[in-house]
Amino acid sequence: MTLEGEQVIVDAADPVALSRWWAEALGRVTVADAPDEYEIRPVPDRMPGLLFVPVPERKTVKNRLHLDFRPDDQEAEVERLLALGARRADVGQGDQTWVTPADPEDNEFCVLGARRG
Structure with missing residues (x-):
C-alpha cells in the first residue's frame, strides 16, 4: 500500500483571508481559489497543500493537530x-x-x- 499526503485541511471562518495569511507566512502559491476551497502549495505541482474550507463555527479549544x-x-x-x-x-x-x-x-x-x- 502506498499513501501520499495530498493536503492538510484547515477549517476557517474566512478561508480566503486565512489562506492568504498562510501563503504570505510560508511563501506559498495559490493553486485553487474557489469560494468553498482555497488551496496553497510550495509550488503548483508540489504537495502537500494546505486547503482552507469554510465552516460556520469559530475555533473554541486548543488544536489537536x-x-x-x-x-x-x-x-x-x-x-x-x-x-x-x-x-x-x-x-x-x-x-x-x-x-x-x-x-x-x-x-x-x-x-x-x-x-x-
Whole structure:
C-alpha cells in the first residue's frame, strides 16, 4: 500500500483571508481559489497543500493537530510572523525551546529552535 499526503485541511471562518495569511507566512502559491476551497502549495505541482474550507463555527479549544516549522533564525521568524498578524499563544507548553504562535483565526503552530547536532 502506498499513501501520499495530498493536503492538510484547515477549517476557517474566512478561508480566503486565512489562506492568504498562510501563503504570505510560508511563501506559498495559490493553486485553487474557489469560494468553498482555497488551496496553497510550495509550488503548483508540489504537495502537500494546505486547503482552507469554510465552516460556520469559530475555533473554541486548543488544536489537536498543529504544524511545526524549523526556521534558520527562530527569533527573526517569530517576529516576522507576529508582524504579519500572528499572536503568541499559551497552550500550557511552559518554558520550551520552541515558540507557539497562533494565526489570525487562533490556530496554534510551533516555530522550533535550532536542530540539535
